[in-house]
Amino acid sequence: FVGAKANDELLKLETDPNQWVMPTHDYAAQRYSTLTQITKDNVKRLHPVWTFSTGVLRGHEGAPLVIGDVMYVHTPFPNIVYALDLNHEGRVIWKYEPRQDPAVIPVMCCDTVNRGLSYAGGKILLSQADTTLVALDAKTGDVVWQVKNGDATKGETSTGAPVVIKDKVLVGVSGGEFGVQGRMTAYNLKDGSLAWKAASVGPDEEILFDPQKTLSLGKPVGANSSLSTWEGDQWKIGGGATWGWISFDPKLNLVYYGSGNPSTWNPAQRPGDNKWSLTIFARDADTGVAKWVYQMTPHDEWDYDGVNEMILADIPVKGKPTKALVHFDRNGFGYTLNRETGELLVAEKFDPKVNWASHIDMKTGRPVVVAQYSTQLNGPDHNSEGICPAALGSKDEQPAAFSPKTGLFYVPTNHVCMDYEPFKVSYTAGQPYVGATLSMYPPKGDSNLGNFIAWDASAGKIVWSNSEPFSAWSGALVTAGDVVFYGTLEGYLKALDAKTGKELYRFKTPSGIIGNVMTYVHGGKQYVAVLSGVGGWAGIGLAAGLTKGTDGLGAVGAYKALSSYTQLGGVLTVFAVD
């Protein structure tokens, strides 16, 4: 039985600190490595040992995989995959370069990024920009099977990393800025045939809800829980894309991920809560049926996609050992939930400048919105000023890390506010369906656009915070050597003392870092690796050659100064202590 085999293999591999087998490092998405060769005492002696240019210029998100002696490196569009020989400083064993219609490029909202590959049972899984999901033979790079997961001519694209869970490959879809109907799809690992498909918005049978059993804050959602929160057929172009990270609890057999913004960005065009956009889903891994859901931001007025990673950690919350799910949302609140039941335990601001809501009502789970910053209340064609955070959130796709050793979460954050002016927009398939003009800037009185913070998810409190000139748009890694790593948009790989946040090392890589730091062992020696290659939403000005402040969905202005620090170029840098 293939499924069980793939599952067992991955469950074993994810705990082997020598390897890096999935985009989230482990199913719990903790990005914690038990390796201890590199420590807070010797990390100052870190330096690059070899490097590899990917030959692709735009934003490089995600992290390579390491399985045995081979490293698998992916690129943004055209989504090349390289198998690199670790025995020979990255010699190319094979290269897979799909042919994709470049017409997909302008249909990608936030740069032509790709967040990585998965591995299982001798296959490498890649989700191409044009939504083709491909299984490659890990040894040869030959295509084993491929399947089309969406239609780019309708604005469906892919940036997320597929994840293998048991005998299935799960993959989301992008297109919240093009009015897609978001969904999570599971394909059979064996042959790419469809296993299940669960929409974010729509009728119960499409969203795979059991009205009696699917819970929200402990209560059954009831029939038509999504449909009843939309006007007419708007849900059909209602967004809730699923372009973020996917976690899995094998014991609970639950898959976790979040959904994106409801379409359009003009809230006046979609009255209601717009369920289940901006929602955490806990679904049965085998059937896709939702066990529980939690909508963080009902009736989005700010583009606060809920897709950021769900970190699964067994931690004490208010003194009680808890199977927790910790989530740093775009909306600026750090949530701690019971991942078995979906019960809301903690919801606190992880950036003190967050102002759009005063707090989360812990009974209803709803944010208490501050009228001044409500683009719904202010209405279309009114420019609501000084909203914090900006649309790209207090944190975006850049994943945080959790150290069971320190008990802390390490969170790369944005520190950005915005003006937001919604306007009426009509839907045309494959055309932008945005309906708002934005501009972004640091919070009043501040000049930094980011912070790298340590977070106590039990108390909902910042433990320490390092300011960053630009947003920290790179995924964090924390190790048992008590070192936390991340990259900066200027291009620095940084290593901090996991306890104190003190900077211990920095190195200027060839380009801005929006990739996620990873670590592995080869030949008995610990390495740290990261992709540089500036881009993503924060780097869209550089990546797409835009200069007008409100271009790039409003992000260009805030990050304009980035071009004084770095330029485009995808390069893997591998570090070691010698």
Next chain:
Amino acid sequence: FVGAKANDELLKLETDPNQWVMPTHDYAAQRYSTLTQITKDNVKRLHPVWTFSTGVLRGHEGAPLVIGDVMYVHTPFPNIVYALDLNHEGRVIWKYEPRQDPAVIPVMCCDTVNRGLSYAGGKILLSQADTTLVALDAKTGDVVWQVKNGDATKGETSTGAPVVIKDKVLVGVSGGEFGVQGRMTAYNLKDGSLAWKAASVGPDEEILFDPQKTLSLGKPVGANSSLSTWEGDQWKIGGGATWGWISFDPKLNLVYYGSGNPSTWNPAQRPGDNKWSLTIFARDADTGVAKWVYQMTPHDEWDYDGVNEMILADIPVKGKPTKALVHFDRNGFGYTLNRETGELLVAEKFDPKVNWASHIDMKTGRPVVVAQYSTQLNGPDHNSEGICPAALGSKDEQPAAFSPKTGLFYVPTNHVCMDYEPFKVSYTAGQPYVGATLSMYPPKGDSNLGNFIAWDASAGKIVWSNSEPFSAWSGALVTAGDVVFYGTLEGYLKALDAKTGKELYRFKTPSGIIGNVMTYVHGGKQYVAVLSGVGGWAGIGLAAGLTKGTDGLGAVGAYKALSSYTQLGGVLTVFAVD
């Protein structure tokens, strides 16, 4: 008087080891640094300290300049110039990106390379691909003046580095594969106005020859020395491009450079010696008038351009202190001449596998051609096989270095042979005018495509030779620390013991290296820097995405395996010993 000032400034700066002010390091093109912080004993502790991606993918030749606290980095087409702040690990002070018609790209024979910038009197000089020569304000990057040096629609392009000599900027032209009439042009540094222009082929007044005074091997050349060696008007599309390096002897007031192949590559179409293609020119710096010339390969039958660098060194030759010019020619012979008189002193093979000529007749200066390898004798539509070296020579543009300390020349070489089949071709302005099909491969019995050698220019002998899997297509640097540096096409920066050739250090940079290694001091510390970014003629398969063996003027086949080692991407890597 501006000219004298510029001259004095550069004469001072070129001897300041902290700076790197010209593309050849110094006017003598020795590429020798007197710096001694990095030595053969500590170079094993070298490692990258910061890096900078240029945002451009194709082949990166040449080296950055360092003047004071600023490093100036250039790129291949579109020929961006960055001024980087050395006080802040390469922060971008300014960026200059010219607008150029991309139609110039297919008119460049051997990748869209550019060999670098020059500095003088507060200006940075750039020769763009489209032959626009630009003077930029070194502080701001603003254009001070610009002048068009050629016509890309006729196949005139530029890859060479301009050089400032006294009050003039000298710049050559590319297009030997497009039937241009090669020439060296001097513009006034002050305002870009024309000072003098000296063609390689044509009437005496165009080539600036004095029939009575211009010497060849000690004798006046006489009237019409070029015209009389061409049939009819063929000289007008006769090539002799000037795309290589330029040297200068301030005491002799002589400028040295070489000319490229006569057009076409089919020798049957141009009977005669085709003077002065494949020639070393020594010209008066003020007037451009030739003092002496030496044609290395009369009536080219193999594309043995004579543009490789002229290294000026005062060395004993056969026991006598000599003002020498040392030149490693494409044709596989290492020449030592008296640079004052043009007298030929030594001419020996620097690759033992060279077979097209048995030797150079030291009386006439002419090679003694081996009939079997004469594509003229074998005639058009005959495939002459096993000619060594291949068209890209035993060495191409990659410059050698000379250490006055060891007395040795360090030469990155090619070890490649070819089949060459000429065919009739007719001339159309702006279209390739090649007329030969080539394929390339290592010499029989060998698998290496290159060697890095130490050369005794007095005896004309190899002192040591390290084999390289691919050609060594990167410029060498040698220092008073007795370390010699160069890069490899796979991407390794290598450091060798200058006396023994023993490898002391290697580092795999992001992409293949065809740039020239340079060194400088900043804040009291010695750095070594190099541009990686595979391409050039050897890397044309990768750079232009060609896969057919005879594509890229025959170079694609030999270097096919390169894609298993490296991919495109321009990155500056800066090293230090810590």
